[in-house]
Amino acid sequence: MTAVPEEPAWRQRAVERSTRAAKLRAEQRVQRFLDSAQELIAEKGTTDFTVQEVVDRSKQSLRSFYQHFDGKHELLLALFEDALSTSAAEIREAASGMSDPLESLRLAVDMLYRQSHPSPGVQRPLFSDFALQLLVKHPAQVATAHIPLLTLFTELIEQAAEAGAIPAGRPRRQASLVMQTIMFAAQAHGVPADSHSHPVTAEEIWQFCLGGISGVPATAGRSAAG
Missing domain, CATH: 1.10.357.10 (Tetracycline Repressor, domain 2)
Known part of the structure; x- marks a missing residue:
């Protein structure tokens, strides 16, 4: 049976670095949505706001919102x-x-x-x-x-x-x-x-x-x- 060659260490490091960077960007996007929603709650005194209002305030896209939240x-x-x-x-x-x-x-x-x-x-x-x-x-x-x-x-x-x-x-x-x-x-x-x-x-x-x-x-x- 032919042994599977071990992945080079440099490749592992590169993938891990890329994964960490993507995770950090995702966390930052999520936090901007949360902060925007919290600001709207504080201003309105209620949760009667739309997803579009959250998206507009966060200066992100609707597509990005639904990548992180079901609704x-x-x-x-x-x-x-x-x-x-x-x-x-x-x-x-x-x-x-x-x-x-x-x-x-x-x-x-x-x-x-x-x-x-x-x-x-x-x-x-x-x-x-x-x-x-x-x-x-x-x-x-x-x-x-x-x-x-x-x-x-x-x-x-x-x-x-x-x-x-x-x-x-x-x-x-x-x-x-x-x-x-x-x-x-x-x-x-x-x-x-x-x-x-x-x-x-x-x-x-x-x-x-x-x-x-x-x-x-x-x-x-x-x-x-x-």
Whole structure:
């Protein structure tokens, strides 16, 4: 059997260099589309813009847009995923400077609550009109986008449990419930439950979540009662 000659090292280097350059150009094009879409959201206060507007603002072609995105929904998913990833990184950095695991968790709850308020003027909206639309139409992709935050909250709950600050439980499940509570409450911020109440505060969200994490599970309570 004739041996296949090994590809020369110079050829491998040339191909790798060419591939890196093409990848960098593609990343730059994608970022220009994302930046343009984010600018339009900030200006309009909504996601009611067209793909053509994004293309025109980015000074790129429609063909280039569809080489990188299937459509507007995928562009919005990319923005949403990027916002959640950035949020997780910011919260992780802030929480890492605290020595008390429970205070780290409290800080994380407060930061996510404040970051999740719908605000058209904010450059990284986490929970706005398009987030709700994506949740309904693309739940699997939205769930994937939340993984960095879910991982972070799971770790913080585990650390608090290991320190004895809260009972050991199902940290990932608890993290999911805490995040859903925070983000839904943030979406309803400014809308009181009734005409005699005030908008929910970050402190109330923290106390509610802490009570849920620290409370005795319902199954345990029924078992003891029996």
